[in-house]
Amino acid sequence: MNNIELLNEIVLKIKSGDSISPFLFLGRNQDLVNSDVYNLGLNVLKEFDIPKNYLYRLEDNGENIKIEDIKKFLDKGNLRSYYKCQIFLIENISRFTLSASNNCLKFFEEPGIGNIIFLTNSSESQILDTIISRVTEINYSGVIKNISNEFYISLLDNYIKNKDYSLFSYFFKEKLEKKDYISFLDNIIFYSKETGMFDDILSSLEEDINAIKNNNVSAKFIVDKYLLEIKLKK
Structure with a gap:
């Protein structure tokens, strides 16, 4: 839940x-x-x-x-x-x-x-x-463990700390499945709670994840939206 x-x-x-x-x-x-x-x-x-x-x-x-x-x-x-x-x-x-x-x-x-x-x-x-x-x-322990993905966390961290654009090139080049996009969005939440970054988009993130799961909203479109948010914040 x-x-x-x-x-x-x-x-x-x-x-x-x-x-x-x-x-x-x-x-x-x-x-x-x-x-x-x-x-x-x-x-x-x-x-x-x-x-x-x-x-x-x-x-x-x-x-x-x-x-x-x-x-x-x-x-x-x-x-x-x-x-x-x-x-x-x-x-x-x-x-x-x-x-x-x-x-x-x-x-x-x-x-x-x-x-x-x-x-x-x-x-x-x-x-x-x-x-x-x-x-x-x-x-909560199971939820936290499942959503934490070192690869996605590393992409986010390298961009925030080193301005490494691998985060954006990865999602531009790779053909990913719905579950991969959801995992990335979950990890933005995880990263935010660990670092305090992106606090202002947490509630909308959870709503959009729910929309992807239940309403067939385009997962790629949602991820692109948050990638833009992250880029603009930087």
Whole structure:
């Protein structure tokens, strides 16, 4: 499931008015996962014209999350939002102390209508089974691994750093298949999240990838469009 599909699923659930189980996002690159999930939360709020400050974020500072920390954070969930939803993002939940984990159980089991909970961690290890049983898992590690292609990353990197035009000549000369174009677009996203480049085209990139997959839009045309974007940015 890509970010657009997940966003649409969450939006539909919010519109239905039902209580939504917490989402646990798993991935080895925690910085990347945390950033991606934070942006997903902002996009959910944007769908309903909700201010950004309704995304409450307990960031990973490398320290344990104690019971007093989690009580203070989750107290916001007891206040009814004036908007359709509010989002609680807790990063790297393996930092929970046992008492903090136990304190979260009721909120995770019954978050209440309009309370959306995003959790992140590198794996299921060091997470209580009672928490695992209450969440919907989204495995990011597999997605990240599959889209990272050293060849495409190298082409992008050499152009950005050395103004090497092999990136453009490759796509001009080679006859590629649809899956190759999609792989390249996926790797622009991957490269952007690793370097901070092309942040302003991430949302349109995901939409165009989805259009190629589902609506028979010309993959070559879309790739040419983003190659031009990359060239103009340089």
